[in-house]
Amino acid sequence: MANLTVNKQSLKPFTIATKPIIEKHLAKVEVDISDYTFAANFIWLANSSGFYAIINKCFCLFIMTGGELTMLLPPLGKKKHITDAIVKCFEIMNANNSSHFYARIDYVQSAMIEEFLLEADEAQSMFEMLESYIVEKKLVDYIYEVNALIDLRGNSYHTKRTEINKFIKSYPDHVIEKLDSVKHKEQIMNLFNKWVSDRVKYMPKEEAEVFLEGIHQERHAVKQMLKYYEELNLIGLVIYINEELKGFTVGEQISEHTATVIIEKTDFEVLGCAQFIFREFSKMLKEYYGVEYINVGDDMGFENLRKVKMSYRPFKLVPKYTIYQK
DSSP states (O other): OOEEEEEEEEEEEOOOHEEEEEEEHHHTTTOOOOTTSSSHHHHTTTTEEEEEEEEETTEEEEEEEEEEEEEESOOOHHHHHHHHHHHHHHHHHHHHSGGGGOOOOEEEOOHHHHHHHSSOOOOOOOHHHHHEEEEEEEEEEEEEHHHHHHHHHHHHHHHHHHHHHHHHHTTOOOOTOOOTTTHHHHHHHHHHHHHHHHHHHHOHHHHHHHHHHHHHHHHHHHHHHTTTTTTTTTTHHHHHETTTEEEEEEEEEEESSSEEEEEEEEETTSHHHHHHHHHHHEEEEEEEEOOOOOEOOOTTTTTHHHHHHHOOOEEEEEEEEEEEEE
């Protein structure tokens, strides 16, 4: 993929070679949102056109969809450079796009919103900035205390303990293995395809239509994850029952204290498998990274997914915002 030049700014293709570049800039940002890692963006851009540029000493990640440019993350860099970078990024998006209504910056954390509104040019007040931009709260990330997910103590986790105990009793010969992207590749894709088929069966028709629109991208994301698994420094688990793979999960470290679950899929027909592999992976993430918290990302706007994530009693919900230009 070639460079893209917009408004005299050269945007380079976002590839596996971009990893050390973005990670250098991520190190300057204090954040525990699941979207702020190279792997999280790289695997989900498997079926899209991603571009980046260093603007005002910040790493700026763009995505081209249907000829229109948007940003997947806010500019990444030191606080004093972010506000000017945001303004310049909107100029680039507007120069490319057919309408300024397409320009937006997704997955902006609260601290960056405050910087943008309060640390703007001295000649501008917060109110003047708000006259030019719209800040909209979107989804939230669900963050849990890792020990709570491992111990599952108290009445609030009674159902989870019961489901795990039933799973262990029903499948005493289950086998857990560390994920191997070569050995497990074919079986992981087979399980993913079965998961999609089963998922649609139990979904309301209106939700299923929206769900299926995103499945093509998610399938590519799983393939991308497996293809670059080692280079992305990911870790994961798989679970076997009667020599058949029934679940897999993959994650990474976000910050010193927080790890994230990027993808988790289990066979719906194996009751308790999802709860069991989530607990076992929580143990692995704590042991491997020494983290205190686990971020499982957002619910993508699906009510059933929101209920599941709330049922694990999150330690906190971290809001994510989108910035639009009026």
